[in-house]
Amino acid sequence: MPAAQLLLLACLAWATGARTAQLRKANDRGGRCQYTFTVASPSEASCPEEGQAMPAVRDLQRESSAQRADLDAARARLGALESLLHRLLSGQAAGPQDAHGRLQAELDTLRDEREQLDTRARTLEVAYSNLLQDHSVLEEEKRRLGQEKEDLARRLESSSQEVARLRRGQCPCAPEASRDVPPASGEVSPWNLDNLAFQELKSELTEVPASRILKESTSGHPRSGEGSHGCGALTWVGEPVTLRTADTITGKYGVWMRDPKPTPPATRETTWRIDAVGRDIRQVLEYGRASQFEQGYPSKVYVLPRPLESTGAVVYGGSLYFQGAESRTVVRYELSTETVRAERDIPRAGYHGQFPYSWGGYTDIDLAVDETGLWVIYSTEDARGAIVLSRLNPESLELERTWETNIRKRSVANAFVICGTLYTVSSYSSPDATVNFAYDTDTGSSRSLAIPFQNRYRYSSMVDYNPLERRLFAWDNFHMVAYDVRLSQAKQPRARPDAPPAPTAALAHSGEGPGHHLTTQAQ
Template identity: 45%
Template structure:
């Protein structure tokens, strides 16, 4: 009993100190004796986490750290993405605004160009009206209309009194002469026009219906502008001896910018051509090289790309009717005109038939002119000139004479050389010629209309000409 009481008191004390409950167990020892066992939790150990609990807590802390890092990264990424989006949105707004400003500037410039073109057309119409209207001359009583000593054939003409070298357009007062009367304002206006565009003199024996030497080239008249970048260079033409079903009013056009140029556009007349409404589109069987094509007697004559092969494409059958190699001719940049464009071989048509303008190694770059059989493309006769092909901007034939243009980019240049196939003689000339749009890549003569056709930096233009009487 005493033993039990002592044990009970000890348990109370230990339980009070441990601040926990004690466990009691009873069992037999090795000698089969009854053994009582009391187990009391230590206050220090009871307050410490177990090993398993510590591992779980560390793992939990690690996961929480990873989650916090991921949240921080996502928050930072979202912020940077938002900033990037705001930057892109700002840049896009700036680009849109710049585009709108450029479009407005383009529209303004286009409107100015249209106004200038209208003004030029009005001035041209007024000039034609003034040229066609007879002069109203009111001679003064004290001063005769003209000097009686100036007789026809003396080499002195009235145009000398109207236009003097060294005069400028603004010096209208200095144009007055004592032998002329200006009683009519209309006549004064006409005289100023003549001063700006002097007509050929009487001793030049002008006859626009003849086949003489080139005397004068008028200002370019614009017919249309190409629609896109493919139309910066090209060739446009009318057949001077058209064959049914296509009439002489039919206009043909080829845009020569591109590696495989094969489209031939046909327009019913000049009005439809100016409006840009083709009535016929033909796909050529072989690609065209450069701007040297020509239309003659119902066929298109052109150089096959990257070769010296000449092709006659018949419009009626829409097929190749003849082909022939041009002997020894340079091609694809060997002897082009000064503006380039692989213009080594250039077809031309005039009153005497079909020609081809080119050069060879034997000629050392000098222009060679050959007259062709329009049916078989056989060379009938050739002439070698002393004009270097790469030094001139372009060339054309009129009445069996070769003419060259000095510059393709200068606004005011000249037709600077001529070569007569009848006499095999060449000479330097100076007939004024204008490149209004500053990049003339094609010039051809139409003998039916007595006009020059040209392609000047997207613009298709024509020039009136005047020829002297045939000798």
């Protein structure tokens, strides 16, 4: 039977070679299921006998061995090809990756260079825009100065004609005749000396007759020195003149100042500047000359021993006065020795955003200087946010006297002091703002005003008065600007408690335009 089984297996294997096979099942004699495969022989019409089956089986085995050998050879060749392909792919993969990495690095470098070029281009565009703006401002200022020159020429001609008329004897009263008339007499001069038109007329004649009037004065006092203009009420603020523009974001707001009481080596030209944007503000830039300030070349840089806060710093008598960061402490820093000479807490003063001006900037404590000395502007809980004004001793920082006003500090944009009177600015952003309130420390009363004040760049973060130059200094949205001012009929500045007696009276008048001042003194 083994031969028959082999024959059956051969027939089955042959059937797998795409020959048609038939499967039958039936029970044998013993009752077991028997499967029968029938495969048509390719060469014989009938099945061979048992003796003839062995050659066919051997032929099938040889054919199967040959096919298996061919299959193994094909598998070997396929494995070799797969191995070669794998080596080729792995060998080629390293090269493109390195090339891709180099290309990516070069691409990143080009992108960085492009960003740098874009940044430079934007910087140049901003600088060019600033130059065009400054050029426009200068052209406008040139035009305005030309108009003022023509106006001054016309007024000078008119004044000369008026002087000639007065010299011909048409003046209703002579100085010699009025000189001896006591103030309490019942005679009334045809010339009302308190009349503003008369005062402006006298100021217009400054260049011609002022020296003669001073010489003929019965007081016998010499003419006041430079910077001594007397005092009066603010009546006019001129247009802003741009002196310097900050070139970084830290200069959006800050404070710049000159010493109205300079001490060597500083002069009246020496300028200090502090950029107030940031958390740790310690750097103070000093410019020895006005030209250096306008060109942006500091001659010295100070680093304060503690950071400052607000835009309320001032320089007075050779010292920088500022508010310490996150405190109600006012610090006196002597510039010549670069040391702190005094510190003083302002009693119950709000700080770090408790009672700032309307624009913010932690401007709770604002220092100011006028003809009478050093001041501090602030508020307290007791004052419920109203402005409190105190005069400080510049040496010890002790509070000499304090006034509580009825002006809400948060409702105004800034404040400054002229001749002992506190003035406030209505808005820090409106181009047509006003000086809207005044508080007179002599009378302890306030009054409303409507003096035009121009925020040319729409973000004034600092306004201070310089009594030596008789100008307002301001910082308006990256721009450091100055305003000429005009005062009305003068009053004698209030003397400090430790100051020597002042002259009996002082009278100063300002003309139609800035810079035309006449000062007289009388016993």
